[in-house]
Amino acid sequence: MTLRIGIIGTGAIGTDHARRINRVLSGAEVTAVTDVNRDSAEACVAGVAPGAQILGSAEEVIAASDAVLVCSWGTAHETQVLAAIAAGKPCFCEKPLATEAYGARRIVEAEEAMGRRLVQVGFMRRYDRGYVALKETVRTRLGPPLMIHAAHRNPSVPGRYRTPMAIHDTLIHEIDVLRWLLDDEYVSAQVIFPRATRHTHAGLRDPQIVLLETAKGVRIDVEIFVNCRYGYDIQCEVVGEEGTARLPEPTAIPTRLGAVFGQPILMDWKDRFIDSYDVELQDFLKAAAQGTAAGPSAWDGYAAAITADVCVQAQERPGAILPVTLPARPALYA
Numbered sequence: 001m002t003l004r005i006g007i008i009g010t011g012a013i014g015t016d017h018a019r020r021i022n023r024v025l026s027g028a029e030v031t032a033v034t035d036v037n038r039d040s041a042e043a044c045v046a047g048v049a050p051g052a053q054i055l056g057s058a059e060e061v062i063a064a065s066d067a068v069l070v071c072s073w074g075t076a077h078e079t080q081v082l083a084a085i086a087a088g089k090p091c092f093c094e095k096p097l098a099t100e101a102y103g104a105r106r107i108v109e110a111e112e113a114m115g116r117r118l119v120q121v122g123f124m125r126r127y128d129r130g131y132v133a134l135k136e137t138v139r140t141r142l143g144p145p146l147m148i149h150a151a152h153r154n155p156s157v158p159g160r161y162r163t164p165m166a167i168h169d170t171l172i173h174e175i176d177v178l179r180w181l182l183d184d185e186y187v188s189a190q191v192i193f194p195r196a197t198r199h200t201h202a203g204l205r206d207p208q209i210v211l212l213e214t215a216k217g218v219r220i221d222v223e224i225f226v227n228c229r230y231g232y233d234i235q236c237e238v239v240g241e242e243g244t245a246r247l248p249e250p251t252a253i254p255t256r257l258g259a260v261f262g263q264p265i266l267m268d269w270k271d272r273f274i275d276s277y278d279v280e281l282q283d284f285l286k287a288a289a290q291g292t293a294a295g296p297s298a299w300d301g302y303a304a305a306i307t308a309d310v311c312v313q314a315q316e317r318p319g320a321i322l323p324v325t326l327p328a329r330p331a332l333y334a
């Protein structure tokens with residue numbers, strides 16, 4: 001059976017996921033799309049989804065599909081995901097699950113009321129080969145993890161990017177993937193600001209350092225530096241009792257040329273985890289064919305949203321250590 005997939009929001013990632021489903025993955029076809037900007041929907045259909053009909057609303061797409069992808073702007077996610085749950089349709093939601101933690105909480109409650117998992121959140125780093133190998137090394141060889149040193153660096157960001165976006169748009173991936181990597185929960189967050197780069201502006205404090213502490217006592221430092229100039233660079237080193245392990249660098253050809261030993265660094269974030277998007281969506285399609293969802297859950301989206309909210313509060317009180325408090329995990333997400 002070919003799964004009929006609806007896409008809500010056909011911008012950059014919505015169209016890329018449509019391409020992926022129709023041309024790379026198996027078991028599904030994009031059959032319906034919608035976008036508040038009709039030109040965007042038409043471009044998506046013309047480019048990568050010739051068999052899809054363009055519908056006027058998210059609700060119509062949900063009704064016409066076996067499963068849906070929510071790829072609209074973050075502010076629209078909560079309503080659209082709730083509509084998919086109400087219709088009993090598996091739903092892949094790009095991050096963030098909701099722009100505020102209480103919105104994510106409503107999604108968790110709606111899913112619990114349905115009694116089965118229907119939502120997968122687009123935390124694709126959990127599907128990255130490097131992170132999967134790192135997690136396995138941490139679990140089997142490193143002894144108990146003690147510390148993580150991580151960095152998330154972008155060459156530059158658009159002028160509209162402001163200080164809180166360093167948490168909601170950038171750190172959000174580390175918030176999720178490090179919690180998954182350690183199989184642990186955050187208990188506190190702190191933000192400190194080093195000397196600012198001259199490449200930033202009044203609305204963006206850059207770089208920043210976020211310090212997280214977990215329930216098992218692991219200390220995590222994440223440098224966020226979104227005007228680093230030199231490349232898109234994701235670093236993660238786990239320090240355990242028996243040794244350390246690092247996230248592998250992306251594959252690139254090292255050269256010895258002109259008296260220089262060199263290795264290229266990626267510039268575009270889209271290239272860094274490109275393979276993991278294929279794996280995460282195939283995982284979604286596999287579970288959706290059974291009428292359910294797997295992978296990062298609404299609970300994970302909620303936990304990330306709570307932590308992100310505390311980190312933004314910590315940005316407003318540099319140096320203060322603020323508690324991160326998660327409610328008890330419902331049985332559905334055990």
Ligand code: NAI
Binds near residue numbers: 040122
């Ligand atoms: P985009 O601006 O290129 O596309 C969003 C599209 O959604 C636009 O065409 C817009 O017209 C449409 N839209 C907005 N509100 C809508 C609504 N209420 N109903 C229907 N359509 C609506 O943005 P982009 O980059 O594609 O991002 C979309 C989402 O994906 C964001 O939440 C973003 O954070 C997330 N994202 C996740 C990535 C990841 O690494 N997992 C990477 C890039 C984006």
